[in-house]
Amino acid sequence: MSAQTPKRIAVTGAAGQICYALLFRIAKGDVYGPDQPVILQLLDLPQALDAVRGVVMELEDCAFPLLAGTVVTDDPVTAFTDIDAAFFVGSRPRTKGMERRDLLSANAEIFRVQGEALDKAAKRDAKCVVVGNPANTNAMILAANAPNFPTENITAMIRLDHNRALTQFASKADLHVDDIERFVVWGNHSPTMFADWTEAEAKGRKLSEIIGDETWYRETLIPQVATRGAAIIEARGASSAASAANAAIDHMHDWIHGTDGKWVSMAVPSTGLYGIPEGLMVGLPVICKDGHYERVEGLEFNDFQKEMMARTVGELEEEREAVSDLL
Ligand code: NAD
Ligand code: LMR
Incomplete structure (x- = not known):
């Protein structure tokens, strides 16, 4: 010992x-x-x-x-x-x-x-x-x-969604899950979550260029990741358990030990960054170092990202309103 x-x-x-x-x-x-x-x-x-x-x-x-x-x-x-x-x-x-x-x-x-x-x-x-x-x-x-x-x-925890997406990308592009960097799941752990490949890279190239199929990304990948929990409940008759435990371990392990400069998705308190109302717990890209997480700043959003962000952040605001008596 x-x-x-x-x-x-x-x-x-x-x-x-x-x-x-x-x-x-x-x-x-x-x-x-x-x-x-x-x-x-x-x-x-x-x-x-x-x-x-x-x-x-x-x-x-x-x-x-x-x-x-x-x-x-x-x-x-x-x-x-x-x-x-x-x-x-x-x-x-x-x-x-x-x-x-x-x-x-x-x-x-x-x-x-x-x-x-x-x-x-x-x-x-x-x-x-x-x-x-x-x-x-x-x-x-x-x-x-x-x-x-x-x-x-x-x-x-939004890491389960992050991990789910990595596997789908890796399998589509014949990559290893570890090859994929600068990928994030934004927002709420719910069907409005936004699996965002805009900045994602693998082996020095944009992931979107490697895969080259925007329709697959928007119409298959995003909804598949967002509804994976329901698909597991349908198949297993119970909600995900071992994969959820694994994601919780990944989340805490990386927070403690660091991510070596890599992005991971964590839902953390909003500081108002990217116009997300302060205090919401929102999935964001973070880099962990020395026992702390740092929100990735300085990103610019295109129209599709803005639309997807507005949807998931809007849902978090509705949930906050629904529990206002407990806050
Ligand atoms: P489960 O029903 O098997 O276990 C829940 C346990 O919580 C039970 O033992 C129950 O007695 C206990 N519990 C209930 N109220 C409690 C309280 N006040 N204090 C302490 N313990 C209490 O459920 P599970 O499959 O282990 O899932 C647990 C939760 O995790 C669910 O809400 C599920 O939806 C959620 N989940 C989240 C993710 C994610 O990605 N964030 C993934 C999978 C599951
Ligand atoms: C999941 O994503 O698997 C969990 O949140 C369980 C659920 O209800 O979907």
Whole structure:
């Protein structure tokens, strides 16, 4: 076992599907790296705690060298005490025929309560990612209810959409996913999200030139990425779980360890950049370095980009309006 002080990581919804993939990867070292011990602080509802204990038994049975302890609780303050990082997964998933925003009323209150607990108990530099849907607006509720916690450290996950698009591009253009740079998914984790290849490059060339098929991009790629979650629910009968866990790991790993100058998509608090109203949690291109993310600035938008941005940002504003009593 490493001599380093363990990092405390809170994970909510620990008895759920996503966590059944996520917890084992965190305990293996996929977030903080192979030399950093971790303590998992697991939160779920009282009726789910037996199931969480079962997951802990399985974690124990893996004999992970980096797993330095577990806490199982239904109290958010206990779960968030002294944490270095938090994955906010716990919330209801949608089922066939629903949109993610239909979950707003079911899930918003969870993030109000957890925001207050985060404010009380977490280390001020804890890194938070909201996965539970509708993730962007839930993250905004969390931030609004944690007034003494730095809003910059509250983010939402749009990385699954980013990863989904990379695979589609790589397969269309016979590239490796790692070849693709300067790609971003803007906006809301919802059907209005905007998978934007305008700046994307691979091997020193514009991705749009390599693929050379604007119709495919607009009429197949963009809607396919935007509706992939629903396609998985249709096929699997349940929402994405292992791929969501993987994206959450990628999001947190890159925030901690950096992206080596590469763009990744993160939903972060808007500072007003690109005219996006301040305070919305919006998917943007960021570069991570030294434990921080930096928004990519200085981009110019063409008419298509402006139209797509207006649509997704407009939806985030509508969601903000719908939960105004919790903000
Ligand atoms: P799940 O139903 O399998 O698990 C959810 C867990 O959350 C359950 O154990 C439940 O008891 C727990 N929970 C509910 N209320 C809670 C509370 N107040 N405090 C703590 N725990 C609570 O769902 P899942 O498949 O793991 O999905 C979880 C969420 O993640 C859903 O909202 C889903 O839509 C979302 N999701 C987001 C993305 C993304 O890209 N952002 C991807 C996939 C899924
Ligand atoms: C996804 O994108 O797979 C998740 O947000 C689950 C969903 O409801 O689509």
